[in-house]
Amino acid sequence: MGVDINxxxxxxxxxxxxxxGAFVSRIAVAAGYHFHSTQDYMSRIRxxxxxxxxxxxxxxxRAGRAEADILLSLDPGHLPHFLPGLHPKGLALSDSxxxxxxxxxxxxxxxxxxxSAGSPILGNMVGMGIVAYALGxxxxxxxxxxxxxxxxxxxxxxxxxxxxxxxxASGRVTESFxxxxxxxxxxxxxAGNEALALGAVAGGCKFAAGYPMTPGSSILLGLSTDGxxxxxxxxxxxxxxxxxxxxxxxxxxxxxxMVATSGGGFALMVExxxxxxxxETPVVIALGMRPGPATGMPTRTGQEELEFVLSAGxxxxxxxxxxxxxxxxxxxxxxxxxxxxxxxxxxxxxLTDQYLADTAVDVDPEDLAILPVHRRIVRGNEVPRNxxxxxxxxALTESGVSPMAVPGEPGITVVADSDEHDEDGHxxxxxxxxxxxxxxxxxxxxxxxxxxxxxxxAGPPDGEAALIGFGSTKGVIGEAREILARExxxxxxxxxxxxxPFPSGAVGGILxxxxxxxxxxxxRRGQLARLIRAETGREVAGTVSRHDGLPFTPEELARExxxxxxxxxxxRP
Amino acid sequence: MGGPFxxxxxxxxxxxxxxxxxxxxxxxxxxxxxxGKNEIVLVSGIGQAAxxxxxxxxNVFNGLHGRALxxxxxxKMANPSLxxxxxxxxxxxxxxxGNHFVHxxxxxxxxxxxxxxxxxxxxxxxxxxxxxxxxxxxxxxxSGVISGPFPPLAVAIALGCGFVARALASDVDxxxxxxxxxxxxxxFALVDILQPCVTFNKKNTYEWYGRMAYRVPPDYDPSDRQRxxxxxxxxxxxxxxxxxxxxxRPSFEEVHPGVGNPPLxxxxxxxxxxxxxxxxRVLTLP
Numbered sequence: 001m002g003v004d005i006n007x008x009x010x011x012x013x014x015x016x017x018x019x020x021g022a023f024v025s026r027i028a029v030a031a032g033y034h035f036h037s038t039q040d041y042m043s044r045i046r047x048x049x050x051x052x053x054x055x056x057x058x059x060x061x062r063a064g065r066a067e068a069d070i071l072l073s074l075d076p077g078h079l080p081h082f083l084p085g086l087h088p089k090g091l092a093l094s095d096s097x098x099x100x101x102x103x104x105x106x107x108x109x110x111x112x113x114x115x116s117a118g119s120p121i122l123g124n125m126v127g128m129g130i131v132a133y134a135l136g137x138x139x140x141x142x143x144x145x146x147x148x149x150x151x152x153x154x155x156x157x158x159x160x161x162x163x164x165x166x167x168x169a170s171g172r173v174t175e176s177f178x179x180x181x182x183x184x185x186x187x188x189x190x191a192g193n194e195a196l197a198l199g200a201v202a203g204g205c206k207f208a209a210g211y212p213m214t215p216g217s218s219i220l221l222g223l224s225t226d227g228x229x230x231x232x233x234x235x236x237x238x239x240x241x242x243x244x245x246x247x248x249x250x251x252x253x254x255x256x257x258m259v260a261t262s263g264g265g266f267a268l269m270v271e272x273x274x275x276x277x278x279x280e281t282p283v284v285i286a287l288g289m290r291p292g293p294a295t296g297m298p299t300r301t302g303q304e305e306l307e308f309v310l311s312a313g314x315x316x317x318x319x320x321x322x323x324x325x326x327x328x329x330x331x332x333x334x335x336x337x338x339x340x341x342x343x344x345x346x347x348x349x350x351l352t353d354q355y356l357a358d359t360a361v362d363v364d365p366e367d368l369a370i371l372p373v374h375r376r377i378v379r380g381n382e383v384p385r386n387x388x389x390x391x392x393x394x395a396l397t398e399s400g401v402s403p404m405a406v407p408g409e410p411g412i413t414v415v416a417d418s419d420e421h422d423e424d425g426h427x428x429x430x431x432x433x434x435x436x437x438x439x440x441x442x443x444x445x446x447x448x449x450x451x452x453x454x455x456x457x458a459g460p461p462d463g464e465a466a467l468i469g470f471g472s473t474k475g476v477i478g479e480a481r482e483i484l485a486r487e488x489x490x491x492x493x494x495x496x497x498x499x500x501p502f503p504s505g506a507v508g509g510i511l512x513x514x515x516x517x518x519x520x521x522x523x524r525r526g527q528l529a530r531l532i533r534a535e536t537g538r539e540v541a542g543t544v545s546r547h548d549g550l551p552f553t554p555e556e557l558a559r560e561x562x563x564x565x566x567x568x569x570x571x572r573p
Numbered sequence: 574m575g576g577p578f579x580x581x582x583x584x585x586x587x588x589x590x591x592x593x594x595x596x597x598x599x600x601x602x603x604x605x606x607x608x609g610k611n612e613i614v615l616v617s618g619i620g621q622a623a624x625x626x627x628x629x630x631x632n633v634f635n636g637l638h639g640r641a642l643x644x645x646x647x648x649k650m651a652n653p654s655l656x657x658x659x660x661x662x663x664x665x666x667x668x669x670x671g672n673h674f675v676h677x678x679x680x681x682x683x684x685x686x687x688x689x690x691x692x693x694x695x696x697x698x699x700x701x702x703x704x705x706x707x708x709x710x711x712x713x714x715x716s717g718v719i720s721g722p723f724p725p726l727a728v729a730i731a732l733g734c735g736f737v738a739r740a741l742a743s744d745v746d747x748x749x750x751x752x753x754x755x756x757x758x759x760x761f762a763l764v765d766i767l768q769p770c771v772t773f774n775k776k777n778t779y780e781w782y783g784r785m786a787y788r789v790p791p792d793y794d795p796s797d798r799q800r801x802x803x804x805x806x807x808x809x810x811x812x813x814x815x816x817x818x819x820x821x822r823p824s825f826e827e828v829h830p831g832v833g834n835p836p837l838x839x840x841x842x843x844x845x846x847x848x849x850x851x852x853x854r855v856l857t858l859p
Contacts, residue, residue, distance in 0.1 A: 026856060029856050030856065030858060144858055144859055147859070148856075184858065186855045186856065186857060187855065187856060188851065188854040188855050188856070189854065189856055190854060194854075198850060198851070201842075201847070201850065202842070202847045202850075203842075204842040206651075206837040206838075206840050207647065207650070207651060207837055209647070226850050228830065228831050229846060229849075229850070230840075230842055230843075230846050230847070230850075231831070231837070231840035231841070231842075232831070233650055233651075233829070233831040233832055233837060234831070235646075235647075235650065235829070237643070238672050238673065238675075238676035239672055241640065241643070241672075242640075242642075242643040242672070242673055242676070243643075245636060245637065245640040245643035245644050245647075246643045246644065246646060246647035246650075247647065248636070248644060248647075249616075249634065249636070249643060249644030249645065249646070249647030249648045249651070250647040250648065250650065250651040250837065252634055252644070252648060253614075253647070253648045253651035253652050253655070253836070253837065253838060254651065254652070254836070254837060254838025254839075255651045255837035255838055257647075271637055272637065272640070275636060275637050275640075279636075365851050365852070365854075365855055368851055370844050370847050370848055370851075371844075372844065373841075373842040375838075377838060406652075406838050407611065407614050407632035407648070407652070407655060408611060408612065408632075408652055408654065408655055408836070409611060410609075410611055411611060412611060413610055413611060413630060413631055413632045413633070414632050414633075415627075415632065415633040415635075416633065416634050416635065416636075417627070417633065417635040418619070418635060418636055418637055419635065425633065426582050426627050426633075427624070427627060427635070
């Protein structure tokens with residue numbers, strides 16, 4: 001076993017939990033290691049019980065771990081909640097007063113040393129000094145990392161807090177978590193939603209609108225930060241209805257456009273989704289899932305919107321739904337979504353969730369593909385005209401995709417109507433034209449089917465079972481597969497990065513090959529299992545579900561799968 | 574006939590509909606701008622009024638009920654050189670789209686908004702609209718409208734709209750003049766048009782509007798916000814027609830960082846710029 005240290009920092013909102021987690025991530029990367037960090041926070045501005053877990057590994061880290069090796073509790077009141085999740089040989093650090101099982105806890109004078117460093121808010125940085133000591137990070141390296149973050153007087157105070165923490169730790173804190181020296185590699189520190197926004201920008205997104213809603217807001221933040229240097233225009237909408245109608249308007253005018261939201265906001269966008277289907281305007285909708293119904297658990301994770309996004313919108317129209325499974329894939333699929341929406345002139349939904357949104361890892365910059373953006377707008381002589389010299393926005397074509405010109409193009413007009421319309425875009429109540437237009441829209445499904453991204457398989461081809469998931473469960477299922485292999489249960493993992501059009505052929509083949517197939521889903525009723533049944537006519541053996549608002553952990557998932565496989569083995573003839 | 578913006582699209586309005594003089598006025602006003610059909614976008618929602626763009630040979634975005642303004646805003650943001658004009662009904666802009674009406678006046682994009690205000694939902698067959706007079710009997714309020722009327726001009730003035738006018742549909746030339754001024758105004762320009770519905774509104778008829786309407790006097794000062802606000806609330810005795818309030822302020826496109834030339838459809842995504850964004854996030858040690 002190589003290096004695998006899970007560090008959990010807990011505290012109330014406003015105590016620097018997130019900042020500390022990000023700092024530990026930088027420590028890991030600076031030391032030449034990989035990391036995987038997740039956030040668990042409550043829906044409030046100050047206080048509450050939040051945590052950030054950073055897992056440091058010598059191989060790429062793809063999932064969190066339930067047990068913490070080092071627990072830094074910035075609020076001692078949180079210890080009773082978090083101590084049960086501490087490894088038996090783990091290190092728990094907190095300030096006094098501590099009640100309950102004090103024997104396990106190393107009491108550190110965080111507040112006192114923070115005041116010595118010059119500010120009571122530096123308790124978390126004193127903690128960073130202690131953690132850095134435990135990991136064997138030199139004070140010189142810590143000074144370098146702090147200088148990347150802070151300036152002037154505040155830099156000096158932070159350096160002082162970290163130094164006081166490390167000095168205090170000397171001789172008091174175990175040295176069993178020392179990171180062996182490793183070569184430094186330049187890596188990006190990137191969270192899922194940051195990667196998604198970056199991918200959209202790299203995919204040529206030039207217009208974005210949205211109304212803040214967790215966990216979609218950080219996508220909007222990314223778009224409004226990274227987009228403008230590449231000419232993206234962002235506007236905060238008065239509501240989600242406006243956001244998607246704006247994106248469709250901008251798309252009509254020729255801009256690659258997107259919105260980002262969560263389930264409730266997407267519910268408000270549904271009529272406009274149907275509009276995009278009717279107008280055949282390309283648009284990308286990023287949906288960060290959280291547990292519902294209604295407001296549900298705003299800051300927690302879930303995968304309850306799969307069936308919703310597949311059927312959302314009145315009437316029948318083609319769409320594409322992609323489900324990134326990692327930070328790198330969030331980038332790649334957002335880029336792909338911008339391209340596919342335009343290629344097929346359909347709405348494309350990116351299905352992510354709070355877990356992936358807030359998951360950060362170290363990313364090799366070479367893993368983020370930079371590809372030319374291929375626009376498909378017809379201009380000048382490419383604009384087709386009918387015998388009367390008019391451009392027909394909805395010209396009937398074999399593929400169902402009509403050449404798209406934009407308003408402003410000399411000599412022509414572009415007419416788009418939410419009513420059923422003729423080739424020229426003007427409304428019609430002619431049933432024959434209706435049938436031809438419905439068929440044209442439906443023909444686009446064929447082109448979409450040709451562009452399906454197949455599932456990603458990993459594990460032994462002769463495995464006894466398949467674990468099938470979509471979206472953010474990719475990393476957890478992958479690690480559970482490794483645990484199961486070590487324990488004598490060879491299984492394959494199947495990650496669906498595209499759920500619509502559904503890769504029926506590939507999934508049908510997998511069900512034929514593996515005796516036992518289980519879906520792994522963060523929803524209660526097994527929506528992926530239902531989709532597989534609808535699209536392949538085949539039943540999976542069962543669903544491993546977690547829908548309490550928290551992500552799976554690899555150990556827990558492996559344990560659950562093992563139990564199912566014991567049953568499957570015992571009932572096999 | 575034979576105007577530059579005429580189309581052969583079959584018209585779906587009732588004979589005598591107040592939309593006809595509005596259509597004539599829209600075409601006159603657009604002709605006066607001197608713009609080509611490819612440089613103009615007519616945007617609407619849903620309803621009989623919202624069919625108007627189909628009868629004008631320009632670019633058309635006929636979107637969802639209530640949602641003309643968000644689409645119009647974004648079209649203008651995407652390409653500010655386009656002349657973006659919204660022409661839709663009172664139910665569309667003041668009812669279903671009320672939130673967008675409020676917030677786009679706050680934004681102040683350079684678009685002209687013509688509201689065909691016939692105080693009734695025509696296409697759905699005679700329900701009261703936000704501007705129906707209290708006591709008026711519609712198909713869903715048999716005992717008469719209880720809610721107070723939505724005062725569009727007063728709301729617009731309260732929100733700081735820089736061009737607030739009322740037109741009388743039957744006075745085509747004056748309506749066209751107000752529309753032209755609204756298009757020429759830099760910023761959100763509202764023209765609320767008194768429009769008879771010959772089928773469902775037997776109270777607010779051509780005759781009634783003709784009797785109630787009066788032109789604001791030539792010496793009226795539209796920069797006086799207090800006076801404009803008082804005038805905008807006149808309704809019971811008589812109804813003022815003309816430019817009630819006018820004040821230039823920077824338009825949304827002028828203030829919004831990023832909106833401008835080139836239009837969004839012509840903006841490149843250079844690979845070097847993406848590389849720079851990626852490089853910015855790489856942790857480097859001194």
